[in-house]
Amino acid sequence: MIIVTGGAGFIGTNFILHWLEQQGESVVNLDKLTYAGNPDNLHQLAEAGGYELVVGDIGDQALVSALLQKYQPRAVVNFAAESHVDRSIYGPDAFVQTNVVGTCSLLQSVSQYWGELAEKEKADFRFLHVSTDEVYGSLSMDSAPFTEAHPFAPNSPYAASKASSDNFVRAWHHTYGLPVLTTNCSNNYGPYQFPEKLIPLIIQNALQGLPLPIYGDGKNVRDWLYVSDHCDAIATVLDQGSIGEVYNVGGWNEMTNLEIVDAVCGLLDEMRPDKKGPYNRLIEFVSDRPGHDFRYAIDAHKIKDQLNWVPKETFETGIRKTVVWYLENMKWVEQVSGGEHEAWVSKNYEGRK
Ligand code: NAD
Ligand code: TYD
Numbered sequence: 001m002i003i004v005t006g007g008a009g010f011i012g013t014n015f016i017l018h019w020l021e022q023q024g025e026s027v028v029n030l031d032k033l034t035y036a037g038n039p040d041n042l043h044q045l046a047e048a049g050g051y052e053l054v055v056g057d058i059g060d061q062a063l064v065s066a067l068l069q070k071y072q073p074r075a076v077v078n079f080a081a082e083s084h085v086d087r088s089i090y091g092p093d094a095f096v097q098t099n100v101v102g103t104c105s106l107l108q109s110v111s112q113y114w115g116e117l118a119e120k121e122k123a124d125f126r127f128l129h130v131s132t133d134e135v136y137g138s139l140s141m142d143s144a145p146f147t148e149a150h151p152f153a154p155n156s157p158y159a160a161s162k163a164s165s166d167n168f169v170r171a172w173h174h175t176y177g178l179p180v181l182t183t184n185c186s187n188n189y190g191p192y193q194f195p196e197k198l199i200p201l202i203i204q205n206a207l208q209g210l211p212l213p214i215y216g217d218g219k220n221v222r223d224w225l226y227v228s229d230h231c232d233a234i235a236t237v238l239d240q241g242s243i244g245e246v247y248n249v250g251g252w253n254e255m256t257n258l259e260i261v262d263a264v265c266g267l268l269d270e271m272r273p274d275k276k277g278p279y280n281r282l283i284e285f286v287s288d289r290p291g292h293d294f295r296y297a298i299d300a301h302k303i304k305d306q307l308n309w310v311p312k313e314t315f316e317t318g319i320r321k322t323v324v325w326y327l328e329n330m331k332w333v334e335q336v337s338g339g340e341h342e343a344w345v346s347k348n349y350e351g352r353k
Helices: 010-022 039-048 061-071 085-090 093-115 119-124 157-176 198-207 227-240 257-271 301-307 315-328 330-336 339-349
Strands: 002-005 027-031 051-055 075-078 126-132 180-185 187-189 212-215 221-226 246-249 254-256 283-286
Touching: 002 010, 002 061, 010 027, 010 039, 010 227, 027 061, 039 051, 061 093, 075 093, 075 227, 085 157, 085 339, 093 126, 093 157, 126 157, 126 227, 157 180, 180 227, 187 227, 187 315, 198 212, 198 257, 198 315, 198 330, 212 257, 221 227, 221 257, 221 315, 227 246, 227 301, 246 301, 254 257, 257 283, 257 315, 315 330
Parallel strands: 002 027, 002 075, 027 051, 075 126, 126 180, 180 246, 187 221, 212 283
Antiparallel strands: 221 254
């Protein structure tokens, strides 16, 4: 079996669904259930067997050690993190606590467990750390995409905390020999993404006739990958990746924020037309995110050449599936958009010009 951390969040939920469908190997999900974690995402799996949720913190060494002893996993996949850049600007402490201190503590618990395994289990064990392209900093329009050799230059508290966690994972391999793997992926989109992130936020605001807030001039560029492709890449790296190596994961799909918002509006015009006119009439340019990185782009040749992984979805197929999912799961959005999310929306958007 494997232990997944942060599996009640966006990518972790998709990963567990994907994993059980493709591999059928049992999963225990250790999740603190912060505002971003929703246990109901995987509720139906618990009834079917092969899946269990344990509510707890990756930084709780007594709990994590007990779980490792009890379940004897062959791998730990670490998704648990505070993940929203804007929130990290208002409150960096939680990012340091979970992403840095929590990851470090998890590494200590896992190392101790790994050190006591029998030779074969020890050789087969893997710790896979899920990270982001934001650790590499920002690119100009004419720079080459990030390779795994690109120096770290994080610009937001979120990116700095993830870069720090990546460094600790690296150190645990070099110093203690822990068999680690790290993936650095670009922006994901798809089902179960919390509505604070760009694509689900735009879908929800459009359906409610609210302004579609675009930071700055909307020309910032991100590489976008459909979440099931990311999950597939993680499973591939876990299975075939070389110990101690880092793999960049991306969709070869760079788009400006304005292009993203226009694409989402176009699909909503087609699937849920509004009598008042096209949804992009609601676009509002608002004051920029402080320190807003201009461009992220991923060179995903290493994972393609060495592990034969390429994305299956194009942006057109992935975004269509995403919009359909949100239209069919408006109850899910309502459920996760309670008081905490409303308070966040007021805090982040009301003061913006
Ligand atoms: P998310 O915010 O949707 O989910 C995070 C999950 O972690 C939640 O279920 C939360 O309850 C849990 N969690 C938070 N702190 C915890 C703690 N101390 N102990 C245990 N659980 C805790 O995030 P996501 O978008 O699913 O991202 C998952 C991982 O992938 C993160 O490490 C993130 O940095 C990385 N990543 C995300 C993206 C993206 O586009 N979303 C891209 C690349 C990498
Ligand atoms: P986001 O989904 O927060 O991901 P990240 O900051 O990790 O890339 O934002 C994606 C892009 O969209 C980013 O350039 C910021 C921008 N953005 C807006 O323009 N308006 C918004 O309301 C949000 C949430 C993001």
